[in-house]
Amino acid sequence: MLILMRSSLLLGFALILCASTRPIVASAGQYPAHVEILSLRLESSKTIYRLGEPIELRVTIRNNTAQEYAFQGYTPPYGLCTLEVLNARGDALRSKGAIGYRQLDISSQELPAETSTVAAFEDPAAAGALREWANIRYWGYHIEQPGDYTVFAIPNFTAFAMHHDGPDFTGSAPDRSNAVTFKVVQ
Numbered sequence: 001m002l003i004l005m006r007s008s009l010l011l012g013f014a015l016i017l018c019a020s021t022r023p024i025v026a027s028a029g030q031y032p033a034h035v036e037i038l039s040l041r042l043e044s045s046k047t048i049y050r051l052g053e054p055i056e057l058r059v060t061i062r063n064n065t066a067q068e069y070a071f072q073g074y075t076p077p078y079g080l081c082t083l084e085v086l087n088a089r090g091d092a093l094r095s096k097g098a099i100g101y102r103q104l105d106i107s108s109q110e111l112p113a114e115t116s117t118v119a120a121f122e123d124p125a126a127a128g129a130l131r132e133w134a135n136i137r138y139w140g141y142h143i144e145q146p147g148d149y150t151v152f153a154i155p156n157f158t159a160f161a162m163h164h165d166g167p168d169f170t171g172s173a174p175d176r177s178n179a180v181t182f183k184v185v186q
Helices: 002-027
Strands: 038-044 048-050 056-063 069-074 081-086 106-111 116-118 121-123 129-131 147-155 158-161 180-185
Touching: 038 147, 038 180, 056 106, 056 147, 106 116
Parallel strands: 048 180
Antiparallel strands: 038 056, 056 116, 069 106, 069 158, 081 147, 121 129, 147 180
């Protein structure tokens, strides 16, 4: 009887423990997508590049709602998002770390309802001119082999509702941009 009672208590304790930890385990590392609120659009300046030629990307942030939002993050495009770069086999390339010219500055920008803004930055390599196109090397990627490549932008900013009760959130992998494909040739 005592062994049966202990077994029942242990089983009950195990069930309580499993029930109490299950939601924590299920949600670990998972983030809800917020692309219905703010989304990223990624573009490449060309579809075919010669090996060694600068591969330039442009990032656009769009407010998809009828409400005003703002986002806060590092101002150059290589601060607002990270990249996921895949080769033709689907293998991810490794970044050598963001190497943009300027120190990253945090800024906040309002985004009115149903509007877009291009992530522009001051590029010292272009005499301080304001640019929309950023070299993929600014994100730390050095494409040294000919082939087909696919790139996604993953947001690295915090967004918040301006004048209403909307969700505040930080961009994450489920919020990644459209796929951009290009070819690198000899």
